[in-house]
Amino acid sequence: DTGVSQDPRHKITKRGQNVTFRCDPISEHNRLYWYRQTLGQGPEFLTYFQNEAQLEKSRLLSDRFSAERPKGSFSTLEIQRTEQGDSAMYLCASRTGIEAFFGQGTRLTVV
């Protein structure tokens, strides 16, 4: 257990539905990251927060994706109008120094 928790661990949803994932980072970590990982690939950067400010968003992140980190604590990642191509593992990581600590991920399946 790295101290970063993600909820839910698994989510199956129908195409077109909205889903929201939560990440609770290690409490003293000011930086929080979201990644998407598909089978056989490395994690792809989606977005990153320093405290409550969203500092960068990947071009991979379409308008259907939004992330928040109210009060610089936990973060949520919402996907609206899900598509089958959104099926992936969504990973959250936090850090204060160089080493990042990852959660176990939320596996999303869009049917």
Added chain:
Amino acid sequence: SQQGEEDPQALSIQEGENATMNCSYKTSINNLQWYRQNSGRGLVHLILIRSNEREKHSGRLRVTLDTSKKSSSLLITASRAADTASYFCARGGKLIFGQGTELSVKP
């Protein structure tokens, strides 16, 4: 693609043998990190090497960095079945990951 290149994509060895994985990248770096991911789980940090270092050791791990060739390698010595996992290099503040090497260590 965000990702750099790692090779091999898959590596299968016997317990006790050494495993070497390579990572190449395109932009200059301040440091490079290696992470391990067990099947279907989160990533765990293994080792960091800074741009002014050429080699670093941690237990059975040895990492080298050649900034002139923009490449790094991870060597796992005396491998164990428990080393079976995917290994990724990552660089930059956003942690840009390579595609990874899937290592299988057979008992």
